[in-house]
Amino acid sequence: MGASSAPTADIDCATGNINAAGSSAQKNAVEEWIKIYASQCAGANLNYNPTGSGAGIQAFNEGQVAFAGSDSALDDEEKTAAKQRCQGGNALNLPMVVGPVAVVYNVPGADDLKLSPETIANIFSGKVKNWNDPAIAKENEGANLPSSPIKPIYRADESGTTDNFTDYLNTVAPDIWTWEADKKWPNSTGQGANKSDGVTTQVKNTEGAISYVEMSYAENNKLQTAHVKNGAGEYTELSPESASKAVAGAKVVGTGNDVELEIDYATKEAGAYPIVLVTYEIACEKGLPEEQAKFVKSFLTYTSSADGQKILTEAGYAPIPQAVLTKVQASVKALS
Known part of the structure; x- marks a missing residue:
């Protein structure tokens, strides 16, 4: 590093x-x-x-x-x-x-998945349960999506990352994600892991997993990261530049x-990655x-x-x- x-x-x-x-x-x-x-x-x-x-x-x-x-x-x-x-x-x-908060996942052969805020909210609230769900397939034409179950991982300890991630979901998809922002994960969908290191390790070791973790952990552990749709309708790749645009x-x-x-999670700034x-x-x-x-x-x-x-x-x-x-x-x- x-x-x-x-x-x-x-x-x-x-x-x-x-x-x-x-x-x-x-x-x-x-x-x-x-x-x-x-x-x-x-x-x-x-x-x-x-x-x-x-x-x-x-x-x-x-x-x-x-x-x-x-x-x-x-x-x-x-x-x-x-x-x-x-x-x-x-x-x-x-x-x-x-x-930047990366949406990380472990689905071999399905790199660069595109996910909208609504789909992310549906996954983490337990409504979208399988990787080949029509909501995911529609955003990822031609992607190799297995029929296996999605395994959400969340932070079990009180976490500012969770606070920001739940704030993002409640702001951009309030009809689906009805929980308020909180440092403590608010529902029982998926499985908990302690601290950023614990989340990262669990995603690496669990095929079908999806979670949220700060970008440096995703990069250091070479995890797959999703392109997330911003308020301008663009699916944006996570990078220092795209994150800085959101905070500007x-x-x-x-x-x-x-x-x-x-932070404006619904930013329409061109090229901005919205979950920061x-x-x-x-x-x-x-x-x-x-x-x-x-x-x-x-x-x-x-x-x-x-x-x-x-x-x-x-x-x-x-x-x-x-x-x-x-x-x-x-x-x-x-x-x-």
Whole structure:
């Protein structure tokens, strides 16, 4: 993966030992950043535990970690708990990585399947049960589709990837997918697996499986990925470029230095891949102990820099679009 040669970057180093936890979707990006940061900053040690977004936010609010990674912004209840954790300061949602959500499957001989939002919603709600179902066949003329059953795999633990995927389905196919967005998988269709690694392994080992996982896991494990129909009616291949196009139209809904984004899953942007998540770093605007605050500010200054964002494409992600990144950099500068 990308930064094995540890490219140099212009880093204003901090020292000390800090812990962070959360999103497993951003794990591969954070590991690259840590490798580069540590190679240039003697005496800096950051441990990132990819426990999942829900567990990461909980650990942050309980004061166990200096910052958290999350694939969804803090909700109202989490914001209230974070205010106490940050000694009265606000916790900021800082978008750092675009992690496109791949619809991955294991059907030998059926590469590059095209799937509409309605078909995906029908599969994951248990209404489309076999790979040669007319709904799939209609979108994939000439494809070699077996009559075998579809085996959906979902995240068993609380997950920001699940939150984004269920939000996508409820937004674009609300008549079929009637469940609201949630970090916890809302129905009993299919089988659960823990964390992104667990989902990936299960799809690899289960012929007929289908699931949703962040793009870097799909790429690193060479899984088949579907072309997904966007709001413009195009079946779009997953790539860093097509994912960035979807996020470029996102709306900043956070106030002050909070950069919470609202993604348009029904984007009509030409060439945009519609199922994207933005993975945030959740950090105290102020209120951390001085050494921790310096380290968090230094590390996030690097990750939000041009050098930090550069490594994302090679690591299986997409960089934050420049218009959003400029706001993130200003917010990181305001950390104290």
